[in-house]
Amino acid sequence: MKQTVASEIYSRLQAIESCKKAGNTEWEDKHSEALRIIEKDILPSGSGIDCGTKIDRDFKPNKIKLICSFHHMDENGYYDGWTEHVITVTPVFDGINIKISGKNKNFIKEYLADVYFTALSQTVEL
Numbered sequence: 001m002k003q004t005v006a007s008e009i010y011s012r013l014q015a016i017e018s019c020k021k022a023g024n025t026e027w028e029d030k031h032s033e034a035l036r037i038i039e040k041d042i043l044p045s046g047s048g049i050d051c052g053t054k055i056d057r058d059f060k061p062n063k064i065k066l067i068c069s070f071h072h073m074d075e076n077g078y079y080d081g082w083t084e085h086v087i088t089v090t091p092v093f094d095g096i097n098i099k100i101s102g103k104n105k106n107f108i109k110e111y112l113a114d115v116y117f118t119a120l121s122q123t124v125e126l
Contacts, residue, residue, distance in 0.1 A: 001125065002123040002124065002125045003123060003124070003125075004096075004120060004121055004122065004123055004124070005038065005042055005043075005119060005120045005121070005122055005123075005124050006064060006089055006091075006096050006120040006121070008034075008038065008124050008126060009035065009038060009055060009064050009120075010064055012031045012032075012034050012035050012038075013035075013055075013057065013059045013064070014059060015027070015031045016028050016031045016032060016035075016057070016059065017059040019031065032057075034126050035055050035057070037126065038055065038124075038126075039052065039053060039054060039055055040052075042119065042122075042124060043055075043066065043119055044068070044115050044116065044119050047115075048070045048071050048072070048073075048108075049068050049069070049070060049071075049112075049115070050069070050071045051068070051069050052068070053066050053067070053068045053087075054066065054067045054068070055067075056086075062090055062091060063088060063089070063090055064088070064089040064090075065086055065087070065088055065089075066086070066087040066089070066116065067084075067085070067086055067087075068084075068085050068087065068112070069082050069083065069084050069085070070082065070083050070085060070105075070108055070112065072105055072106055072108070081105070083102050083103045083105050083108060084102050084103075085100055085101055085102035085108075085109075085112060086100075086101040086102065087099070087100055087101075087112065087116050088100075088101070089116070089120060095121065096117070096120060096121065098113050098116055098117055098120075100112050100113055100116075
């Protein structure tokens, strides 16, 4: 069944939590592998998000947390530092709400919100 990337991540995190409680390591591993595939193949990587995106594996009801670093460039095209960000995703009636933590160097938070909204809103079937 196709669902948004955000829904897929949340479902997998919730399933991992249930598997831990039930001691079902086989399915816990399968759900963890699905999250690794999402990190590697679907979530933003490159274009400044040079270390990729990691999913925080600690289950939180109605919340997803993603972690990324952004590699900034100055007006001359030289790298001039990194900023660290946590992308907090929560459901709302018409989709998802995204909050970006970290320093807003070069107004990067608006860009990251757009990039992650687009990535998390696409549909996927794993």
